[in-house]
Amino acid sequence: MICALLALQMAFIIxxxxxxxxxxxxxxxxxxxxxxxxxxxxxxxxxxxxxxxAHEVTQPLSAILSNVETADLLLRSPQPNISxxxxxxxxxRKDDLRxxxxxxxxxxxxxxxxxxxxxxxxxxxxxxxxxxxxxDAVRRNIIIRTALExxxxxxxxxxxxxxxxxxxxxxxxxxxxxxxxxxRRVLEVRTERCAEQNLMVTVLDQGQGFKPAxxxxxxxxxxxxxxxxxxxxxSIARSIVAMHGGAIWAENRRDGGAAFAFTVPLKTQ
Amino acid sequence: xxTITIVEDDGSVILAVSRLLEAAGFHTRCFQSAGALLSDxxxxxxxxxxxxxxxxxxxxxxxxxxxxxAGSTTPVVVITAHDDAMHRRAAxxxxxxxxxxxxxxxxxxxxxxxxxxxxxxx
Numbered sequence: 001m002i003c004a005l006l007a008l009q010m011a012f013i014i015x016x017x018x019x020x021x022x023x024x025x026x027x028x029x030x031x032x033x034x035x036x037x038x039x040x041x042x043x044x045x046x047x048x049x050x051x052x053x054a055h056e057v058t059q060p061l062s063a064i065l066s067n068v069e070t071a072d073l074l075l076r077s078p079q080p081n082i083s084x085x086x087x088x089x090x091x092x093r094k095d096d097l098r099x100x101x102x103x104x105x106x107x108x109x110x111x112x113x114x115x116x117x118x119x120x121x122x123x124x125x126x127x128x129x130x131x132x133x134x135x136d137a138v139r140r141n142i143i144i145r146t147a148l149e150x151x152x153x154x155x156x157x158x159x160x161x162x163x164x165x166x167x168x169x170x171x172x173x174x175x176x177x178x179x180x181x182x183x184r185r186v187l188e189v190r191t192e193r194c195a196e197q198n199l200m201v202t203v204l205d206q207g208q209g210f211k212p213a214x215x216x217x218x219x220x221x222x223x224x225x226x227x228x229x230x231x232x233x234x235s236i237a238r239s240i241v242a243m244h245g246g247a248i249w250a251e252n253r254r255d256g257g258a259a260f261a262f263t264v265p266l267k268t269q
Numbered sequence: 270x271x272t273i274t275i276v277e278d279d280g281s282v283i284l285a286v287s288r289l290l291e292a293a294g295f296h297t298r299c300f301q302s303a304g305a306l307l308s309d310x311x312x313x314x315x316x317x318x319x320x321x322x323x324x325x326x327x328x329x330x331x332x333x334x335x336x337x338x339a340g341s342t343t344p345v346v347v348i349t350a351h352d353d354a355m356h357r358r359a360a361x362x363x364x365x366x367x368x369x370x371x372x373x374x375x376x377x378x379x380x381x382x383x384x385x386x387x388x389x390x391x
Binding site: 051055062063067073084088091139 | 279281282284285286288289292293323325350351371372373374375378
């Protein structure tokens with residue numbers, strides 16, 4: 001009798017262990033799938049700014065080539081102007097670093113990774129994402145303004161996923177202003193501490209805003225107001241923010257345009 | 270000495286192109302926007318105009334159309350970091366001497382500017 005009970009107990013434990021293992025595998029698969037989908041959406045976002053980024057990398061490369069060939073010309077002259085050559089070399093170095101910084105920013109975003117929370121300076125992160133969209137903003141005649149709280153505490157977040165959320169909001173904001181008169185095209189990014197445990201990032205545009213009926217659908221999958229959009233960007237942004245324990249929402253601005261904001265938790269002391 | 274006017278919004282590129290042309294024996298004048306050139310009283314006094322396509326206030330093509338409408342016959346060399354069929358067609362339409370895609374070699378720019386300046390009627 002005791003043996004039978006023990007055997008039954010053993011069998012029960014084995015079933016529990018197998019189930020637990022299945023759940024664990026399912027959780028890992030779900031995490032991996034989320035990372036895959038998020039990465040695919042990130043690649044699509046980067047695709048939207050590739051032409052502008054390529055343009056921004058070509059400019060320093062062009063300056064480097066002209067500078068190097070000028071230095072070559074100068075050094076072959078009977079009395080080379082060495083101080084000018086040194087000036088040229090300094091500019092070559094500066095332009096090389098300029099091209100490299102754009103490539104590094106892109107490379108960071110292109111990496112595939114699951115959510116890894118770490119200490120993040122959100123102001124520095126916002127500046128980096130803004131540098132990526134700046135060439136596109138210039139092409140679209142959009143002025144970028146920032147109001148980044150100087151004493152903003154660090155967040156506990158995944159920097160790559162957070163960049164993706166912000167990049168998504170910035171691209172949407174620029175797209176929203178395509179019919180706005182050029183003298184009113186202003187894109188603003190604000191960071192501030194929000195309550196005790198969070199910080200808030202807000203992206204404000206001067207577009208047409210959205211209709212009240214659209215408000216609840218904005219973050220739904222496959223909902224888009226753009227002709228070429230898939231409607232996945234904001235739903236993925238929402239899932240990223242939710243995985244951080246934050247919230248994302250949108251409001252129409254009183255003087256026209258929309259404001260999209262999200263919160264992320266602060267790094268605990 | 271021929272005078273070459275360069276209109277290019279990128280500070281690094283305009284400085285590098287200016288140095289190159291100066292080293293090749295030209296005198297250069299630099300402007301970082303179309304508006305800056307148009308408001309210059311010597312805007313039309315050049316033997317060749319090196320024009321970037323993407324300027325902050327208007328395209329290089331539009332700038333050339335305005336200059337031509339005001340009577341300028343200065344030959345133009347177009348430079349661009351963004352090459353496409355529309356730009357190439359626009360460069361042909363404004364009668365550009367050359368259409369150079371960044372990064373371009375010093376030889377291609379100096380040759381184009383030399384040819385353009387030699388054909389200039391000011």
